[in-house]
Amino acid sequence: MRLQLSEEDEAFRAELRTFFTTEVDEGVRATVRDRGELTKEQIVETHRTLNAAGLAVPHWPVEWGGKDWSPLRRHLWHEEMQRACVPPPLAFNASMIGPVIATFGSQEQKERFLPPTANVDIFWSQGFSEPGAGSDLASLRTAAVRDGDDWIVNGQKTWTTLGQWGDWIFTLVRTNPDVKKQAGISMLLIDMRSPGVEVRPIELIDGGHEVNEVWFTDVRVPGENLVGDVDSGWTQAKFLLGNERVGVAPVGATKRVLAQAKEWAAATRSGDGTLLDDPHVAVRIAELENELxxxxxxxxxxxxxxxxxxxxxxxxxxxxxxxxxxxxxSELVVDVAGPGALAFGTGDADSDLPVWARRSTPTYLNLRKASIYGGSNEVQRQIIAGTILGL
Amino acid sequence: MDFELDEEQQALREAARGLLRKRYADFETRRGTVADAPGFDRDTWSKMAEMGLLGLPFTEDDGGMGAGPVEVAVVAEEIGRVIAPEPFLTSVVLTGGLVAAVGTTEQRAELLGGLASGESLVALAHAEPGARWVSTAAGVRAEEADGGWRLTGVKEPVPQGAEADVLVVSAALPDGGTGLFTLAGDDDGVTRSGYRAPDGSRAARITFDGAVATPLGEAGQDQATAIAAAHDGARVAAAQQAVGAMQVALETTAGYLNSREQFGVPLKRFQALTFRAADLYVAVELARSLALWAAMVQADPGTSAEERSTAAARAWAQASKAGRLVGQEAIQLHGGIGMTAEYSVGSYTAHLTTLDHLLGDARHHLGRLAASVGDHAEVDPLG
Incomplete structure (x- = not known):
């Protein structure tokens, strides 16, 4: 057992820290720090800054820009990024479809898609969930039917995050309705500019436009856009979802927000002192720090x-x-904001309240999604009970 | 950063596990052992001494093995797994740790040597009626008389106090501060009344009536800081002991959900039960992570006394909270059988409850951590 990082890993960490805090646009980092919303340009530009330094897709095969880092180094990379308020590389590209194409794609697909995916020259969207297929993803019904070498796709996807900015969408489609539901699914890559693709916004309780419905009406997709074999899509889906689960414990970002919450609490008048002097608040923070x-x-x-x-x-x-x-x-931050949490839809309106307070309720409401996506927390409990406890 | 045990530590774990399992694999043996005083098995205690476990954390000069907090934690986890009633935590880690920290060379050789060989049992008489988890003494007073020291007052509860050969006693000093003293358990002026603790281990009320005692370490010194540090050291070991107990309570519960049938199906068909078992797994793993880390912090010569103390509070706060959840839920998920003394799982809950109140519960330690919450931005285990 050893408490410290090795000297090499310590140096690695310091180098990343320097890069993230000096090479990434300060305006982007300030927006993240204030819990503001990033524009598409900010997301893409930050991703490209990271990619230019070889820091966007380190977990990919070396041949396609990967770094062959140890799991510990990948962890440090991820943590330092969050700590420095750097938005992580676009997940749809870096964590989801990139590794799938690198693992299951043909040589032609790799050459065609991986470089622009690594650099977000293609902005990918995810077409997995459907109105009738949420946690039970394998019951999806969007159908792809052969027409010569092409596929004709009909159906509806939903919860497509940032679909309004997507160039391409990776989808799971039903290619065989007559077998066990997992065995009749394929993965298709679809150009979102194809005729018959329609993106419709879904307004969420935080007032924002983050997710969309994507409708497919007789969309023609070339056969070469199939990833892996016909009816093998469930294998790729499980691979992708397994990767997704690894990156969804945002420890670094949560730690940073908690540290900020202390500053905000210390700057808030309460009773005869500040909110941070309130023992109930201090214990709540101490407990969250320990849990984190x-x-x-x-x-x-x-x-x-x-x-x-x-x-x-x-x-x-x-x-x-x-x-x-x-x-x-996020719940703590709304509570620290107190009445400031009511300033929900200030947008460009005049407000004397700090940005973090105005963003506190939208963020709190938005983050209700975290225990639903990436395999809901109930699905996680099912996994723990089933695969670990043997229940 | 490495959380794996090295080969020697693994061998230690196997040896301790073998010894303790041989004795307590059958839960009925433990039940029989705690039924009568001294509440543990003297033969097992001797075998632990032969294996070097009772002198594990002490220097070789003091008659010990020269091992560290990680090795102590390894043994503590094995004790927790079978909830062995032998007083490793209170006698070796807590009392021995305090003697090692403040005793003179002669006192360390005598007291720790006797402890390590299994020949004499030592106990720390510190808790007092009317006080809760403080590092000072008020109920027992020390007075200088005839060139020596005499103790007067009541200590209670004293873990293993009625059986101990040697007592280490904290006492209010005439000029302020809390001193430490030693005397034999059967000395004149010492009256002991023993009883059962919740988990079957033993505790006692000890009344001192002008009992003659020897200062531990330098006479007249305030030892409150050392008392607090020894308790922190015990908290780190207790966290790992609790993890061992929680792990087995969880395994037992999962086994029961698999085998017990109601309404014609195994209990594991009911998601209301399996989801709660999954939450217990989460709690145990989080507690384990902090416990391992705290042992590494204690073992690292580069950490400050304050860092070691904070790490102990962190690890124990987590283990205490998890211990209550696991203890309560293990019984609930079993149903009525979990309430019986004959079945093991309820005794695990009783043991976790005992540890919790021996060393201060999660709320107590979170209060401690809250006092300094404004002094740092982030908590970073990698420094």
């Missing part, structure tokens, strides 16, 4: 001991507890 530390150490245990590529059994804890704590800290 336990989670971070669990994440470190997982990465330190999964060098052989086998996921550590405790990894299922990360998504579940990580999102619970992310939500708990």
């Amino acid at each position: 530390m336990a989670l971070e150490l669990t994440a470190l245990r997982v990465v330190a001991n999964s060098a052989d590529g086998k996921p550590h059994p405790a990894s299922s804890v990360l998504k579940l507890r990580g999102t619970e704590l992310q939500q708990a800290v």
Whole structure:
């Protein structure tokens, strides 16, 4: 057992810290720090800054821009990024479809898609969930039918995050309705400019436009856009969702917001002193800090001991507890804002309240999603009970 | 950063597990052992001494093995797994730790040597009626008389107090501060009345009536800081002991959900039950992470006393909270059988409850952590 990082890993961490705090646009970092909303340009430009430095897709195969880092280094990369208020590389590209194409795609697909995916020259969207297929994803019904070498796609996807900015969408479609539901699914890459693709916004309780419905009406997709074999899509879906789960414990970002919450509490008048002097608030913060530390150490245990590529059994804890704590800290921030939490839709209107206070309720409401996406927390409990406890 | 045990530590774990499992694999043996005083098995205690476990954290000069907090935690986890009633935590880690920290060379050789060999049992008489988890003494007073010291007052509860050969006693000093003293358990002026603690281990009321005692370490010194530090050291070991107990309570519960049938199906068919078991797993893993980390912090020569103390509070706060959840839910998920003394799982809950109140519960330690919450921005385990 050893407490510290090795000298090499320590140097690696310091180098990343310097890069993230000096090379990434300060305006972008300030927006993240204030919990503001990023524009498409800010997301794309930051991603490209990271990609130019080889820091956007380190977990990809080396041949396609990967770094062959240890799991610990990947963890440090992810944490330092969050700590420095750097928005992570676009997940649809870097964490989702990129690794799928690198693993299951043909050589032609790799050459055609991986470089523009790494650099967000293609902005990808995800077409998995449907109105009738949420946690039970395999019951999806969007159908693809052969027409010569092409596929004709009909159906509807939903919860497509940032679909309004998407160039291409990776979809799961039903190619065989007559077999067990998992065995009749294929993965198709669809150009969103194709005739018959329509993106409709869904307004959420935070007042924002983050997710969309995507409708497909007789959309013609070339056969070469099929990833892997026909009817093998469930394998790729499981691979993608497994990767998704790893990155969804945002320990670094949650820690940073908690540290900010203390500053905000210390600057808020309450009783005869500040809100941070209130013992109930101080204990609540101390408890969240301890829970976060336990989670971070669990994440470190997982990465330190999964060098052989086998996921550590405790990894299922990360998504579940990580999102619970992310939500708990966002709840704390709304409470610190107090009456300021009512300033919900200020937009460009005049307001003397700080941005963090005005963003506190939208963020709190928005983050209710965290325990639903990436395999809802109930699905995580099911996984723990089934695969770890044998229930 | 590495959380894995090295080969020697793994061997230690196997040896401790083998010894303790041999004795307590059958829960009925534990039940029989705690039924009568002294509440543990003297033969097992001797075997632990032969294996070097009772002198584990002490220097070789003091008659110990020269191992560290990680090795102590390894043994504590094995004790927790079978909830062995042998007083490793209170006698070796807590009392021995305090003697090692403040005793003179002669006192360390005598007291720790006797402890390590299993020949003499030591106990710390510190808690007092009317006080809760403080590091000072008020109820027992020390007075200088005839060139020596005499103690007067009541200590209660004293873990293993009625059986101990040697007592280490905290007492209010005439000029202020809290001193430490030693005397034999059967000395004149010492009256002991023993009883059961919740988990079957033993505790006692000890009344001192002008009992002659020897200062531990330098006479007249305020030892409150050392008392607090020894308790922190015990908290780190207790966190790992609790993790061992929680792990087995969870495994037992999962086994029961698999085998017990109601309404014609195994209980595991009811998601209302399996989801709660999953939450217990999460709680145990989080507690384990902090416990391992705290042991590493204690073992690292580069950490400050304050860092070690904070780490102990963090690890124990987490273990305490998890221990209550696991203890309560393990019984609930079992149903009525979990309430019986004959079945193991309720005794795990009783043990976790005992640890919790021996060393201060989660709320107590979160209060401690809250006092300094404004002094740092983030908490970073990697420094």
